[in-house]
Amino acid sequence: MAERTAAVRGRSRSGSLVGGGQKIPIALRVKTLTEPRLLINIRAIQKTLQAEDEDKARRLQREQTELRNLKEELTNSIKQNYILERDNKEIDSRIGLLIQNRVTVQEVIAQTQRMASSASEVSDAALPQAKRELYSSLFYLLQREPNYLGILPKVVKLSQTPAFIQAVAFTLFGDQYSAREELLLLSVFRRALQEEFNESTSMGSLLRGNSAVTKMIREYTRRDPGQAYLEKTLSGVLEAFVASDPESFEINPAKVAKKLINEEEVATGVKSTLAEVPEAERSKDPRVVAVIEPRIQMIMAQCEVFMKQVLSSLEDMPYGIRWLAKQIAIMTQERFPEASRKARATMIGGFVYLRFINPAIVTPDADSYKLVKNKLTAKVRRNLVLVAKVLQNLSNFILFGDKEAYMLPLNAFIEQYTEPLTQFFENLTDVPELEEYLKLDHQFVDVASNQTPTITISLNEIYLIHALLADNMAEVAGDLDDPIRDIMAKLGEAPPQVKNSQNEAVVLSLVPPQGLSYTDTLDENAAASNLYDETKQAVQELLTRLDSHAIPFSIHHTLETLIEAAHESLLRAPDAKLEALVTTIEDKLSALEAEGVLSRNDSHSRMLEDISRETENRASFEESLAKDRAKIERTLERVRSHHQFLLSQLESYNQYLQNVRSQPSDAAGKSKSKKKKKKDKAGATVGPFKVSHDKLLKDGVIAESFVPDARRKKTVLVFSSDEPGVIVCAAYFHGFPVDRYQFELEDLLERQENDERVIRLEYVVLDLNIFLHTINKMFGF
C-alpha cells in the first residue's frame, strides 16, 4: 500500500512539477490536485484537538493500552490451551497404554504430575550461554525467513509432526494478533504448499492424504478467527436444527424397511409382509417409497439452509483462509494449466469445504468445535451426515452415482448449486496480498513491537528443529553463503530428544546473528512505526498547545511551516515546555528521515495527512477501538471457557486414574495373571534373572553383539528390578562385573512410540521390541 502511494507520488511529481525553488509543499499540492480529499485544514484539526479535554485524550490512550493488553492475554491464553490440549491428549494415550497393561497407573500419574508442572516451568540454566546465543540467532532467522521452515513439512516424520506443528504454529508464530507473525506463518504455509504441489503428479492426489502440510493447515483453520467464522456462520442454524428435532432423514431403503418391519410387527404382533420382500426389491416397495420421498425433500431443504449461510459468509471468512485458498488456486493454475474452472474450484473446495466447513456440520458437538451446546443424538447426527454428504459431493462437484443409489435423487440439489458455489470459491480467492492486507486491518496490531521478540520454547522443540534443519541443509539453504549455515556449523550435531521429565521450556530472545547485516525491513519497520507514532503524537500535542492565531492561515501548511510558526510564537512568548516539544519533534523527524520513513522532499506530507485523517475520523476511531475491544473480549471469553473445559477434562482423567489406583484389581489388572505380579511391584526387588549372552542373542534380544567371540560363552547378563518400571542390567564376565545399565520402562515405551527399533549399548545392540517383550515376561509390567 505504502509502496504504491509512493510510486504514484513519484510519478506525479516528475510529471507536473510546478514552481520549484521556494519552500512550497510540492507533493502536497500535487496531491491535492489528484486527491482533493486530503486538503489539510490545520484550523479544523486544531479545533478538534483542542476541544478534546485532556481526560478524553488520556482515556483514548488508556483504552488503546488496554486493548493491547487484552490482545496479549488472548494470545497467551490460546497458547496455554494448546499446551493443555496436547497434555490431555498425551494422558489419554497413556491411559490407552494402561488399559493394554503396558504401563502402570503409578507411571501414568507420575507423568501427569510432571506435565502440569512443566507447563509453567521456565529455566534459564537449561542451555549453556553459548548455545543459547546461537539458538537465538537461529530462531531469529527462522522466524523472519519463511523459506527455511517451509521446506520442512515435507521431510518431517509422522511421529514428529505434532511437535513440529506445535513449534511452528504456536511457539514461533504463536501471536495470532500480530501482523508480523501472521505474515510469516502464512508465508511458511505458502512455501510448504508449493512443495506439495511441486511433487504432485495428479490433481486427484493433491492435498488428499493427511500430511504435515494438511495438519498444519488444520491447526491454522482451527485458530481463533476460523472458530469465530464457524460460530457466526453455522452455530445459529445448527442450534435451530437440533432444537427442531426433526424426524429421521434416513433414506437408505434397507434401514427404512427394517424400521418399518419392526414397527409394524411390534404394533400388530403379526409378521410383516415387507419382511418377505427380498432386500434388493425393498427400495421399490410403495411402503418404503412413501417414507423416503418426503425425506428427500427434507434433506434438500436443510442443505439449502446451510448452503445459504455459507454462500453469504464471504466477508466473514478469515483473511488467512481466503489467502491460502488463493495460493491453492494460483498453484493449481501453474501446475495444471489445463485444469478446468471447475477442477480449480474443486481444489479450493477440498480445502475450505472438506477440511474446514463440513467437519463442523457433521460433528458440531465435538469438543474442538462446540457449535451446539449438547451432544447430538444418534438420529440428529445421522441426519446431519446425510445433509453433509450432499454438500460434500456438491463441493467436489461430483454427482451421486451407483455407489449408494438411494442418494441419486439428491443430484438435483447438486446441479442447482454447482454454479453459485463455484462462484463462491472463486470469490474467496479475491483478496489483497499479505503485506497490503495486514497493514490495513485493525485486528493486527504489533504488540510491543519495539521490544526484542522472545519465544518460549521447549528443549525438544529446539532439538527437533535443529535436527530437521541439519538433516536437510542442502534443501533448506542451497547457497553455501547462507547465514544459517554458519550458525548450524557452530551448533554442530543436534542433541537427541530428552525425556519428558527433562524437557524444560526456555525463553529465547530472537536476535540477529552477530556481524550479519540482514536487510529485512520487518523489524526496522516495527521500530520505525513506533517512532512515527511518537512523532505524530508530539505534533498533535504541538497543535493543541499552539494558539490558533500563531499559525498563519494557509492551505499549504507543512510540518516545516508549523514548526516555523512555533518558533515565531516562542520568540514572542517563551514557553519552556513548548520549546522542548519543538526540539523533540525536530529530532524525531530527522530520525524518521534517516530511516527513510519520511522525506523532506515532499515536506513530510504523509504525517500531516495522517493526522488530518485521524482527526477527521476521531469518532470512527473511537468506534473501531470499541469494536475491536468487543471482538477480542468475545474471543477471550470463548477461549477462557474452552480453558475451563480442558481443565475439567484433565480433572476427569485424574479422577479416573485415582479410581484405578484405588481398585487395582479392577480396571488396571484386567488380565488375571497380572495380579500376582502387581503385588510384587509394590514390594521390593524382583529378580535377579540370569540370562547368558548367547541365549539373548539366540532369542533376538541382542540384535548385534560386539563382544569378542571367545568371551561370549562366559558372559552373563543379570536383570533385576527394585523399583516399578526400572530395570537394572548388569553384565558379568567370568563372574566379574563389567558393565551396568539402568532402563526405565517409560523411556523404552517412549522410544518405541517414536519408531525407534534398537537400543545401542557399548557392546551390544538390543532389539527394542524383543527386549520389551522379555522384560515384560520377566517382571510382569
Place this chain on the structure above:
Amino acid sequence: MREYKLVVLGSGGVGKSALTVQFVQNIFVDKYDPTIEDSYRKQTEIDGQQCLLEILDTAGTEQFTAMRDLYMKNGQGFILVYSITAMATFNDLNDIHEQILRVKDAETVPMVLVGNKCDLEDDRIVEKEQGDAKAKEWSCTFMECSAKTRYNIDEIFDDVVGQINLSEPAPKTKKKGGCALL
C-alpha cells in the same frame, strides 16, 4: 441370517471406498470423491453360511475423526487399510488401532490389516514384512490387496467374518436358517 457389522478405517486416499465398492458391487472407482460415511449391505456365503454384511465405509480425512468413536462402538469387525505407496498411511493406523482397543475395552478385536494398491509394485514404500510384523504385534490378520484388480478383496471380508465367528459365536437360535456354528 446372521448380520455382521464391519467398519473400514484408514487415512485419506488409501482406497477404503474403492476396496469396499469393489467387494460389494464389483466396480473399481478411481474418482476423487472423499467419503464422509457410506454404508453398504451385501449378502454372501462365508464358511458355508449365508451372512448379511453391513459395511460402513468411513471418512479418512482427519477432520472427521470425531466420528470414529461411534463407528468403533457399533462395529464388530474392523478392516484397517493403508496404501503400500505411502508410509504415513501405514503409521496412521497405530492411532486407529489403539482407539479401537480402547473403545472396545478389549485386548484383541476381530481385525484385518490391509495394504491396498499392491498393483502399484513400482511405487511400493511399505514392505510386506512391515505389514506382517505390525499384524503380529496386533495379533490380527494381514493381507495385501488391490481394489483395482480385485486381488484378495473377498479374502479380506471372509477373514474378518471368520474372526467374528470365533470371537463371538452366534447366539443359539431356534429359528431355522440361523448360523449353526455352535
